[in-house]
Amino acid sequence: MVSPTGTGDGDATDDGAPVGDAVRERGATLTDPSEVAIALVEYGDGLATAVESALAGRSGVVAYGVPLGLLPSILEARKRTDDGAPWRIACRPGAVDALGRALVLGTDAAEAVADGSIVLRTLPGDEGLRDVASVSGSATVTGFGSLVFATPDRADAVAGPRQEPTLLSETGDSTATAVFHAATTRFEAATPATVSMPSRTGLLAAAREVLDDRFATDLAAVLDGLDYGELGRSGAVADRTLLVALAARHDQLFRDLRRWIDGEGAAGGASERDVDRVAVAPSQELTDDRRALVRRELIESIKVPMGPGRPKLRLRAVDEALLRARPTEVLSVLRGRFALPLDESGTLRRGADGGGRRPVWDR
Known part of the structure; x- marks a missing residue:
C-alpha cells in the first residue's frame, strides 16, 4: 500500500519555472549562499524532514539517486540509528565531489565513511536522473x-513534480523486497567514491599536532x-577565511597553517603527501584570504626570522571583537567586518573615531 510520508516546501515558481530559477532567486537573499x-x-525542508524520519532506526538502508541536498538528512538519520x-x-553525479568543497558537511560525511556507518558510490552519467515507476507501480x-x-x-x-515532491512508502510485501534488490543491484554497479575532505576526527587530531590544542578546540566548537x-x-x-582568522587568534605561523590545510599532518609528511594526505583546500589559496583579513584590519602578518631563508609570517589577530568573540561567534564577526566598505585604495573605510584595532602597545 502506498502512503505519502512528506512533501517539499514548494520551491518552484508559481508559473512553473524550473526550480533552479527559484533557488537562485531565494539564494540572492542569503549571504554568499554556499553550494x-x-x-x-x-529540495526543501519538508522533503528533507520526511526522508530523515523515514530512514531513522532502519537497518541496512540502500539508497539510489541521492542528491547533495538530501545527504544531510541521511547523515542525521544514520546518527539516530543504532545499526x-x-x-x-549511491549518489547522483557531482554530489560526492561537492563534499570536498564543504568543510562542515564534508568532514561529517568523511567521518561516517571512516567509521563504516556509510558507504558512498557515484552513479554513472545521467543514471541518477532517469525516471522510474514508483514503488507501487501506480504512479x-x-x-x-x-x-x-x-x-x-x-x-x-x-x-511528483519538483514543486510538490512526496515521499511514498511501501511496506511488508513483495514489492518492497523487489525494490530493495533493484536498489542493491544499482548500488553495486555504481562507482566507489572518495570524500575529498578529512574526517572530523582526523582533521582535529592533525590540528592539535601541526598547530596546537587551543586552535583545535576553537575549530571543534566552530564545526x-x-x-x-x-x-x-x-x-x-569562505571556509579558508574562517580558518586563517582562527589561526590568527592563536598567533600561529602561516607556514604551519598551510601545512595543516594541505593535509601534511601526523598521518603523512612531505614524502607521503601524494598517498595518504587529504587536504581541506589547496594551501596556495590561503594567501588571498590572509591579505583580505589584513585589509579589513582583523589580523596582521608579522615577519619572523627563523633560521636561513626568507622570514616566516606569524598571524596575529588585532581586532578586539575577533579576539574576544567565542569560537561560535567568529564567523559573525568576520561577516560583519567584510560588510563594511573599502575606500578607493582598498583599505577599510572607518568612522571618525577609527576604533576597533588594539593599540600597538597592547599588541
Whole structure:
C-alpha cells in the first residue's frame, strides 16, 4: 500500500519555472549562499524532514539517486540509528565531489565513511536522473527522477513534480523486497567514491599536532555550531577565511597553517603527501584570504626570522571583537567586518573615531 510520508516546501515558481530559477532567486537573499545551502533550498525542508524520519532506526538502508541536498538528512538519520550494518548510498553525479568543497558537511560525511556507518558510490552519467515507476507501480516518479530508499521490508521513493515532491512508502510485501534488490543491484554497479575532505576526527587530531590544542578546540566548537550549509568555498567570507582568522587568534605561523590545510599532518609528511594526505583546500589559496583579513584590519602578518631563508609570517589577530568573540561567534564577526566598505585604495573605510584595532602597545 502506498502512503505519502512528506512533501517539499514548494520551491518552484508559481508559473512553473524550473526550480533552479527559484533557488537562485531565494539564494540572492542569503549571504554568499554556499553550494550546500543552494542544494538544501532546492529540495526543501519538508522533503528533507520526511526522508530523515523515514530512514531513522532502519537497518541496512540502500539508497539510489541521492542528491547533495538530501545527504544531510541521511547523515542525521544514520546518527539516530543504532545499526552495525553500513548504509549503502549511491549518489547522483557531482554530489560526492561537492563534499570536498564543504568543510562542515564534508568532514561529517568523511567521518561516517571512516567509521563504516556509510558507504558512498557515484552513479554513472545521467543514471541518477532517469525516471522510474514508483514503488507501487501506480504512479510515475517525475521531476526529481529516480530517488529510492530501501530495506528488505520497506521501500520509499520520491514522486511528483519538483514543486510538490512526496515521499511514498511501501511496506511488508513483495514489492518492497523487489525494490530493495533493484536498489542493491544499482548500488553495486555504481562507482566507489572518495570524500575529498578529512574526517572530523582526523582533521582535529592533525590540528592539535601541526598547530596546537587551543586552535583545535576553537575549530571543534566552530564545526559543531555551524549548520551544514552555513559556510562554503566561495564568497567574501569562505571556509579558508574562517580558518586563517582562527589561526590568527592563536598567533600561529602561516607556514604551519598551510601545512595543516594541505593535509601534511601526523598521518603523512612531505614524502607521503601524494598517498595518504587529504587536504581541506589547496594551501596556495590561503594567501588571498590572509591579505583580505589584513585589509579589513582583523589580523596582521608579522615577519619572523627563523633560521636561513626568507622570514616566516606569524598571524596575529588585532581586532578586539575577533579576539574576544567565542569560537561560535567568529564567523559573525568576520561577516560583519567584510560588510563594511573599502575606500578607493582598498583599505577599510572607518568612522571618525577609527576604533576597533588594539593599540600597538597592547599588541
